[in-house]
Amino acid sequence: MVSGFISDFVRELWVLLQEMAPYLLIGFLFAGILKVFFPGRIIRRYIGKSNFRSVLNASLLGVPMPLCSCGVLPTGISFFKNGASKGSTVSFLVSTPQTGVDSIIATYAMLGLPLAILRPVIALLSGILGGTLTNYLGGSVEAAEQVKSDDENGDRSFREMMRYGFVEMMQDISKWLIIGFLIAAFLSVVIPDNFFVTTVSNEYLSMLVVLLASVPLYVCATGSIPIAAVLLLKGLSPGAAIVFLMAGPATNAATMAVISNTMGKKTFWIYLLSIVGGAMLFGTLVNEFIPRQWIMASIPELQHGSAHHHGRNLIKVISGIAIILLIANGYLQKYLEKRRVKKSGSTFENMKEMQIYTVEGMTCNHCKASVENGIREMDKNAEIFADPSGNELRVSAVTLTEEEIKSKVESLGYVFKGRKAR
Numbered sequence: 001m002v003s004g005f006i007s008d009f010v011r012e013l014w015v016l017l018q019e020m021a022p023y024l025l026i027g028f029l030f031a032g033i034l035k036v037f038f039p040g041r042i043i044r045r046y047i048g049k050s051n052f053r054s055v056l057n058a059s060l061l062g063v064p065m066p067l068c069s070c071g072v073l074p075t076g077i078s079f080f081k082n083g084a085s086k087g088s089t090v091s092f093l094v095s096t097p098q099t100g101v102d103s104i105i106a107t108y109a110m111l112g113l114p115l116a117i118l119r120p121v122i123a124l125l126s127g128i129l130g131g132t133l134t135n136y137l138g139g140s141v142e143a144a145e146q147v148k149s150d151d152e153n154g155d156r157s158f159r160e161m162m163r164y165g166f167v168e169m170m171q172d173i174s175k176w177l178i179i180g181f182l183i184a185a186f187l188s189v190v191i192p193d194n195f196f197v198t199t200v201s202n203e204y205l206s207m208l209v210v211l212l213a214s215v216p217l218y219v220c221a222t223g224s225i226p227i228a229a230v231l232l233l234k235g236l237s238p239g240a241a242i243v244f245l246m247a248g249p250a251t252n253a254a255t256m257a258v259i260s261n262t263m264g265k266k267t268f269w270i271y272l273l274s275i276v277g278g279a280m281l282f283g284t285l286v287n288e289f290i291p292r293q294w295i296m297a298s299i300p301e302l303q304h305g306s307a308h309h310h311g312r313n314l315i316k317v318i319s320g321i322a323i324i325l326l327i328a329n330g331y332l333q334k335y336l337e338k339r340r341v342k343k344s345g346s347t348f349e350n351m352k353e354m355q356i357y358t359v360e361g362m363t364c365n366h367c368k369a370s371v372e373n374g375i376r377e378m379d380k381n382a383e384i385f386a387d388p389s390g391n392e393l394r395v396s397a398v399t400l401t402e403e404e405i406k407s408k409v410e411s412l413g414y415v416f417k418g419r420k421a422r
Contacts, residue, residue, distance in 0.1 A: 005189060013185040014320065016110075016226045019300075021319035023109035024177075024222070027102025028326075031066040032165025034101060036157075047079060047088035050135045052128075058088040059127030062096035063120045066103070066169060068176070068220045068249065068364060072096045075366065086267055091131025093259065094274050098123035098250045102169070103221035107245075110229045112298030114290070115238075115245075122246055122282045130274030134267055171330040172364035173220050178327070180223030184230045196235035203237040207283050210240045211276065214248040221249040229299065238295045239287035246279040338387065354383075354396045358417035359409055362388035367414070374408050375400070392420065 046057040058079075067075060072093060080089040099107075099120045108116035200206045219227070228241045251272070260268035286295075362368060371386040371393060382397035395405060406416040 008189045009185050012188045013181060016181055016184055016188075016229075017323065018313070018316040018320045020106050020109050020226065021323045022315055023105040024102065024323055025319055027066070027100075027105040027222070028165040028169050030064075030101040030105070030165075031169045032161035032163075034064060034066070035164045036161040047084045047092065050085040050087055052132065052135075054085055054088040055091045055128055055131030055135065058084070058091040058131060059095040059124050062092045062094075062127055063099055063123050064101045064104075065096050066100035067096050067366065068172065075370075080263070085135065086263065087131040087133075087135035089131075089263070090134040090267060090271050090274070091127040093271060094130040094250065094278075095123045095127025097221060098126065098246050098275075099221055102173075103225065103249075106222050106225050109300070110225050111232070111241075112295065112300055114295050114298050115241075118242065118282075118286065119245060122242065122278065125282070126246065126274055126278030129278055130271055133270045133274065137266065137270060166326055167330060167333060168365040170326045171334060172366065173222055174327045174330050176220040176223035180219060180226050184226035187227065187234070188230045191230075191234045193234060196231070196237070196240075198235070203239060203287050204284070206237055206240040207243050207280060207287075210236075210244045211247055211279065214244055215251045215272075215276065219248045221245075224248050232296065232299065237287055238290065238292055239283035239285075242283040242286050243279045246282070247275055250275045334389070354394070355402070356420045357393045357395065357402075357405065357409075358391055358420045359386070359393045359414050360391050360417060361414040362386060362391065364388060370412050371409060371414065374412050375405060378404060378408060391417075 046061070047054045062072075065072075065075075076089050076093045076096075079092060080086070084092075104116055104120055107119050196206060200209065224245055228236075228245050231244070232238065232241050256268065256272065259271055263271075359371065362371060365388075368386045368388050372384045375384050375393075375395060375397075376382060379397045379399050382395060382400065384397075385394045386392070387394075393405075393409070402419065406418075409416040
């Protein structure tokens with residue numbers, strides 16, 4: 001019994017990985033291209049005013065960006081502090097984590113063309129809704145503090161493009177991608193076919209249940225795709241799948257707390273209403289006006305269990321192995337970097353200025369770069385290492401006080417907990 005379950009689970013996991021792997025690789029490549037050729041200083045020129053055009057620009061810029069709901073925070077806050085209006089900032093914060101160039105391609109791979117088109121369109125319209133409401137209801141904007149983006153003087157080489165796309169991006173989403181695949185394979189094995197049809201037959205009740213589960217939790221835009229695919233095949237309505245795909249990646253408890261503290265409670269409620277309202281509205285529209293058969297028939301190679309007959313496809317097999325190796329390399333690079341910092345730290349462990357602080361809210365390489373570059377702006381000679389996985393910030397800087405470091409960290413949207421006991 002147990003061995004049969006494990007065998008089915010591993011087989012489903014491998015099938016799901018093969019279906020997404022080629023498109024994930026393409027998505028990571030595009031993520032690297034966006035990072036290198038569309039730096040933040042160019043983006044910020046177009047979102048500085050409290051008008052519809054700035055809101056539209058922010059949403060258009062946010063849709064293809066491969067940033068999660070936590071990784072988007074430092075970028076959005078940096079925009080805000082560089083003069084972006086509140087409306088533009090909210091538009092960017094709403095539209096960006098719901099999708100991205102990598103997740104759009106992966107959505108096409110596993111969910112078909114209709115949902116691959118609907119997903120970025122819904123993200124765009126939700127961002128416009130949130131930004132417009134914020135401009136009218138969010139209150140006045142205080143004078144912005146000028147802060148350089150972490151990519152202001154970044155490397156623009158082919159090597160940097162590949163490193164960001166296939167190392168940094170992989171490090172950022174690999175945890176949630178793995179979780180998404182594991183959950184999807186588990187659900188595929190344990191949930192009977194047509195479960196939602198026979199158990200939760202009311203489409204709008206299923207949408208509400210999915211929404212309540214999605215908002216406080218975190219799943220990245222790409223990691224949510226295999227879960228949604230399996231749930232659709234088990235009978236979940238397309239509208240409820242839309243709610244999960246849009247609300248899950250765009251919200252989590254930590255992100256909502258930071259937005260509330262940084263931009264004010266009124267702006268936070270508009271932000272949350274835009275995501276929740278947009279997901280429910282478009283989920284309803286999908287259920288009412290798009291035939292379920294049209295969406296289900298577009299799910300490539302997964303309907304009728306046909307994916308099991310494509311395991312020998314050489315491109316998919318090679319791509320699946322490549323994804324596994326890239327994930328392993330990402331974790332290896334993190335481990336080696338920690339060892340390097342720990343080893344180098346021993347050479348100045350007894351120096352008076354060496355301090356270790358606890359900083360919460362860092363979740364990805366973008367967060368790491370934002371904190372390190374933000375502090376480096378205050379002291380170019382400082383030794384700095386931010387560790388998102390350990391919630392640590394190591395700083396060796398003669399000229400900086402703890403209060404200055406705290407102020408900088410909090411201005412970037414993270415929680416400074418003070419000096420860490422050794």
